Amino acid sequence: xxEPNNRRPYRVLxxxxxxxxxxxxxxxxxxxxxDVFLPRMLHAAVVRSPHAHAKIRKISTHKATAMPGVFxxxxxxxxxxxxxxxxxxxxxxxxxxxxxxxxxxMARDRVLYDGHVVAxxxxxxxxxxxxxxxxIDVEYEILAPILDIEEALNExxxxxxxxxxPGQFVLQTKKASANASGFEMNIGxxxxxxxxxxxxxxxxxxxxxxxxxxxxxHAVTVQWGSDGIMTVWTCTQGHFAIREQLSIVLQxxxxxxxxxxxxxGGGFGGKDLIYVxxxxxxxxxxxxxxxxxxxxxxxxxxxxxxxxxxxxxxxxASDKKGTLLxxxxxxxxxxxxxxxxxxxxxxxAATSRYKISNQTIRGVEVLLNxxxxxxxxxxxxxxxxxxxxxxxxxxxxxxxxxxxxxRLKNAMAEGDRMVTGLPCPKIGGRxxxxxxxxxxxxxxxxxxxxxxxxxxxxxxxxxxxxxSVSMTVHGDGSVLLNVGTPDLSGTRLTLxxxxxxxxxxxxxxxxxxxxxxxxxAFSYKTVASxxxxxxxxxxxxxxxxxxxxxxxxxxxxWDIEESSVAITRGSFSDLGNPSRCLSFFELAKLLEKLxxxxxxxxxxxxxxxGCQLAAHLVDVEVEVDTGKINLLRYTAFQDAxxxxxxxxxxxxxxxxxxxxxxxxxxxAYFYSEDGKLLNTSLLDYRMPTAVDLPDIETVILETPxxxxxxxxxxxxxxxxxxxxxxxxxxxxxxxxxxxxELPMSPGTVLEKIKENID
Amino acid sequence: MSExxxxxxxxxxxxxxxxxxxxxxxxxxxxxxxxxxxxxxxxCNDGNCGACAVILEGKCVLSCxxxxxxxxxxxxxxxxxxxDGLELHPLQSAFLQETALQCGYCTPGLIMAAKDLLSHEPxxxxxxIRHWLANNLCRCTGxxxxxxxxxxxxxxxxxxxx
Numbered sequence: 001x002x003e004p005n006n007r008r009p010y011r012v013l014x015x016x017x018x019x020x021x022x023x024x025x026x027x028x029x030x031x032x033x034x035d036v037f038l039p040r041m042l043h044a045a046v047v048r049s050p051h052a053h054a055k056i057r058k059i060s061t062h063k064a065t066a067m068p069g070v071f072x073x074x075x076x077x078x079x080x081x082x083x084x085x086x087x088x089x090x091x092x093x094x095x096x097x098x099x100x101x102x103x104x105x106m107a108r109d110r111v112l113y114d115g116h117v118v119a120x121x122x123x124x125x126x127x128x129x130x131x132x133x134x135x136i137d138v139e140y141e142i143l144a145p146i147l148d149i150e151e152a153l154n155e156x157x158x159x160x161x162x163x164x165x166p167g168q169f170v171l172q173t174k175k176a177s178a179n180a181s182g183f184e185m186n187i188g189x190x191x192x193x194x195x196x197x198x199x200x201x202x203x204x205x206x207x208x209x210x211x212x213x214x215x216x217x218h219a220v221t222v223q224w225g226s227d228g229i230m231t232v233w234t235c236t237q238g239h240f241a242i243r244e245q246l247s248i249v250l251q252x253x254x255x256x257x258x259x260x261x262x263x264x265g266g267g268f269g270g271k272d273l274i275y276v277x278x279x280x281x282x283x284x285x286x287x288x289x290x291x292x293x294x295x296x297x298x299x300x301x302x303x304x305x306x307x308x309x310x311x312x313x314x315x316x317a318s319d320k321k322g323t324l325l326x327x328x329x330x331x332x333x334x335x336x337x338x339x340x341x342x343x344x345x346x347x348x349a350a351t352s353r354y355k356i357s358n359q360t361i362r363g364v365e366v367l368l369n370x371x372x373x374x375x376x377x378x379x380x381x382x383x384x385x386x387x388x389x390x391x392x393x394x395x396x397x398x399x400x401x402x403x404x405x406x407r408l409k410n411a412m413a414e415g416d417r418m419v420t421g422l423p424c425p426k427i428g429g430r431x432x433x434x435x436x437x438x439x440x441x442x443x444x445x446x447x448x449x450x451x452x453x454x455x456x457x458x459x460x461x462x463x464x465x466x467x468s469v470s471m472t473v474h475g476d477g478s479v480l481l482n483v484g485t486p487d488l489s490g491t492r493l494t495l496x497x498x499x500x501x502x503x504x505x506x507x508x509x510x511x512x513x514x515x516x517x518x519x520x521a522f523s524y525k526t527v528a529s530x531x532x533x534x535x536x537x538x539x540x541x542x543x544x545x546x547x548x549x550x551x552x553x554x555x556x557x558w559d560i561e562e563s564s565v566a567i568t569r570g571s572f573s574d575l576g577n578p579s580r581c582l583s584f585f586e587l588a589k590l591l592e593k594l595x596x597x598x599x600x601x602x603x604x605x606x607x608x609x610g611c612q613l614a615a616h617l618v619d620v621e622v623e624v625d626t627g628k629i630n631l632l633r634y635t636a637f638q639d640a641x642x643x644x645x646x647x648x649x650x651x652x653x654x655x656x657x658x659x660x661x662x663x664x665x666x667x668a669y670f671y672s673e674d675g676k677l678l679n680t681s682l683l684d685y686r687m688p689t690a691v692d693l694p695d696i697e698t699v700i701l702e703t704p705x706x707x708x709x710x711x712x713x714x715x716x717x718x719x720x721x722x723x724x725x726x727x728x729x730x731x732x733x734x735x736x737x738x739x740x741e742l743p744m745s746p747g748t749v750l751e752k753i754k755e756n757i758d
Numbered sequence: 759m760s761e762x763x764x765x766x767x768x769x770x771x772x773x774x775x776x777x778x779x780x781x782x783x784x785x786x787x788x789x790x791x792x793x794x795x796x797x798x799x800x801x802c803n804d805g806n807c808g809a810c811a812v813i814l815e816g817k818c819v820l821s822c823x824x825x826x827x828x829x830x831x832x833x834x835x836x837x838x839x840x841x842d843g844l845e846l847h848p849l850q851s852a853f854l855q856e857t858a859l860q861c862g863y864c865t866p867g868l869i870m871a872a873k874d875l876l877s878h879e880p881x882x883x884x885x886x887i888r889h890w891l892a893n894n895l896c897r898c899t900g901x902x903x904x905x906x907x908x909x910x911x912x913x914x915x916x917x918x919x920x
Contacts (some may be wrong), residue, residue, distance in 0.1 A: 016857070018854050018855065019854075021862075022849075022854045022859065022862070023846070024847065024852035025852075025853065025859055025862030026853050026854055026859070026862075026865055026869065027797070027837065027838070027840070027841055027846070027850065027864050028795075028796070028797020028798070028836070028837030028838050028840075028866040029797065030840075030862055031796075032796075032863060032884045034796070034799075034800065035788075035790075035796040037794060127782060127783075128778070147869075155786070170858075212897075213808055214798075214861070214863075214897055215801040215809055215861075215863045215895055215896070215897050216799070216801065216861070216863045217800070217801070263860060263862065263863075264801070265801075265861050265862070265863025265864075266860075266861045266897050266898055268897070294800070296803060297801065297802040297803060297804065298805075299917075350790075416806060424873075435852075467810070488860070488861055489860035489861060489862060489898060562837070587901060643760045647857040648857065651857055651898075651899055651903065652897060652901075653899035654762060654902055654903070655860060655897075655899050655900050657900060658895070658897075658899070658900030672917075681802065681804055681806055682801075682802045682804075682806035682807050683804070683806045687895055687897065687901075689891075689892040689893075689894075689895065690888040690889075690891045690892050690894070690901040690904070690905065691888045691889055691892045693900055693901055693902075695902050696900050696902055752783045
């Protein structure tokens with residue numbers, strides 16, 4: 001790993017301390033959602049539709065109810081009926097219609113995808129619950145499923161929903177046809193940009209539905225007290241989000257729902273929406289017992305929200321010197337059974353790393369009989385980055401310019417107009433591409449035949465949103481930091497580090513917790529690469545508030561004016577008598593006499609978290625007999641703004657690249673002709689293993705984000721974007737074949753190789 | 759427990775247990791639900807993720823694919839038995855120091871699988887480690903740091919034997 005040089009003068013930031021919660025994790029003591037055991041706890045199982053599209057004629061539950069050990073059965077009729085409900089506040093946990101979310105949790109009169117829940121049962125054990133679920137008899141009237149984008153857009157295809165609330169994730173879409181809604185963004189006045197351009201490339205790409213693949217399946221335990229207070233233990237990226245959704249779907253007041261976040265075994269955008277939580281809650285209410293519901297792997301793949309497949313048309317124009325003049329993109333993304341997929345965020349990120357003065361970007365999301373699509377690390381960004389970065393290489397080759405030089409020539413910089421019409425904020429795009437050019441990987445010749453090198457470049461926006469923290473300085477000098485953003489990968493430490501930096505103390509003196517919804521003020525979810533950035537700003541505020549309050553106490557102690565206390569790097573001194581000085585620790589010891597421990601708060605709602613930029617460089621070798629692509633060398637470059645914990649930044653880059661490689665080479669949902677998901681195990685849904693991946697070298701750059709006190713940028717999402725494009729470009733350079741579909745699995749590559757020979 | 763329950767005697771982390779199991783229960787269920795040794799994780803329940811790996815009679819197995827009644831009389835080691843509570847096992851220390859975990863869910867299984875490897879081969883090559891751990895999925899890290907941690911732990915263990 002290359003670490004950033006020119007390290008600014010920080011004491012804690014940029015070091016690599018060990019995480020406090022790590023010890024429990026390596027000892028097997030960390031408490032994940034399935035590790036919750038309560039007295040009298042029952043286990044729930046659900047019945048899932050085996051059909052992609054059907055009317056529910058009748059549900060017979062009497063056999064299940066009569067089984068020994070069965071306590072309660074639940075169907076859609078037990079759920080409150082909702083009117084369309086869209087949350088309009090800026091920190092809304094979902095932009096989806098909560099009526100859709102409710103029906104996604106439990107079907108009412110129709111099932112809309114293979115795996116849609118139709119009933120639930122609570123019993124003494126998981127086995128009994130599963131047996132009882134199998135004994136529930138559901139009569140279906142099978143309907144024709146809509147399974148692909150073109151079919152859904154065909155005017156002859158019937159509407160999946162009589163009416164629907166168009167999706168509005170990141171961008172508001174408008175109903176465009178029976179099964180589609182869309183948006184269009186335009187900049188530039190030149191109507192003739194394409195017809196007058198010297199070089200134009202047009203290409204159509206297709207990608208498939210993939211899953212986030214977190215190793216921990218969804219799990220929840222709910223206790224519904226006789227006082228009406230519902231307590232929920234679950235693994236989630238946003239416990240306030242779960243509370244809000246449960247409140248609306250179950251029509252239960254927010255004040256009577258307490259969500260306790262457990263450790264989370266991976267989320268990647270897939271764990272912030274309710275699935276089985278409402279059913280577990282209603283079963284807990286019915287039975288008076290706590291109810292635990294754990295999804296199997298097959299249920300997780302069939303019944304949660306994967307990332308949509310897409311069809312993308314890209315048209316790019318440049319002059320003969322390689323200056324990009326115009327872009328025209330059409331993004332057709334699956335929405336699944338309900339609206340609200342990530343086409344809007346895909347549209348925003350489609351071209352935003354390049355300066356292109358004339359652009360049209362149309363996004364369409366399409367309703368069909370697959371699970372309701374969901375965010376997955378840089379939501380929607382992978383398919384469109386693959387499409388655009390592949391087309392950029394084709395264009396560069398037509399113009400006759402090296403692809404890296406082409407990207408450098410057209411790289412967006414601060415002040416350039418983005419497709420939104422807004423000026424680009426401060427980013428280090430050119431610096432990042434120059435780092436690729438100057439790296440030994442880029443300069444080392446390839447070592448054999450059928451090898452090729454490729455790159456791709458990506459920008460992602462992320463989000464700011466609200467974070468709340470509280471901080472207590474105890475009389476022994478130790479500091480408790482409480483936050484409301486779940487920790488998916490080590491953010492308790494990156495937040496403690498920011499606190500320690502401000503307080504002027506050792507990071508080991510700060511202990512961080514993620515508190516439940518009753519115990520800390522509202523915080524938005526851990527999504528959109530926001531926690532180290534946005535919660536970090538709240539921590540910065542709280543730590544400064546703590547210093548101010550300590551200074552006030554020092555003033556009391558010395559009997560001087562507050563304004564006469566100077567604070568420098570964790571020590572307090574009397575400006576009028578500089579020989580009087582107290583360290584943070586010494587002053588903390590006096591707190592008991594000066595009014596007791598100090599508790600302060602921090603709250604931040606930044607508008608963004610600065611742009612994240614990544615460029616990946618990969619060497620591949622193609623096995624021409626099998627079509628298998630082997631990765632020989634991989635280097636990921638990224639601008640972290642300020643790498644608080646360089647090992648964690650590097651870990652995000654490697655993990656994101658690994659997921660991107662899986663998406664590029666192997667992962668895809670396979671459906672039968674009647675819409676049943678065929679690969680419902682991790683044997684058939686093939687994620688990268690340790691032997692599939694090379695060492696992923698990481699190079700971290702730091703262009704400070706002007707909107708964070710330490711310059712932090714979001715880090716987590718962007719590294720998933722470049723792998724597919726980089727590998728596709730490398731494959732072209734290795735074998736002369738241009739893949740326009742993901743995954744580039746051996747079979748599809750082999751087919752292309754044969755086509756090429758013919 | 760049903761009428762089919764069977765009493766299973768088993769030594770786990772050097773402690774003897776007697777517990778009633780149903781024939782359909784897996785070793786993973788015995789550990790997690792029966793004895794509340796929740797360090798072993800369920801990620802797939804069909805032998806494809808490795809999160810439930812434990813050491814049975816000196817050999818790494820996936821506890822979701824072993825029936826509880828099969829382990830009658832056996833000696834089992836789980837993640838909970840690796841450290842005496844005072845000092846971490848070299849693998850546990852190395853995973854921490856090498857930042858080999860993010861969410862930590864796959865970590866117990868990886869550590870147990872790696873322990874089995876190192877007990878037979880204290881100094882495996884990187885390629886050997888990658889192949890050995892190919893049955894353990896990690897979705898967060900991209901594996902590099904895990905491989906380095908196992909390598910480092912092997913060196914630490916070898917050095918302590920010298």
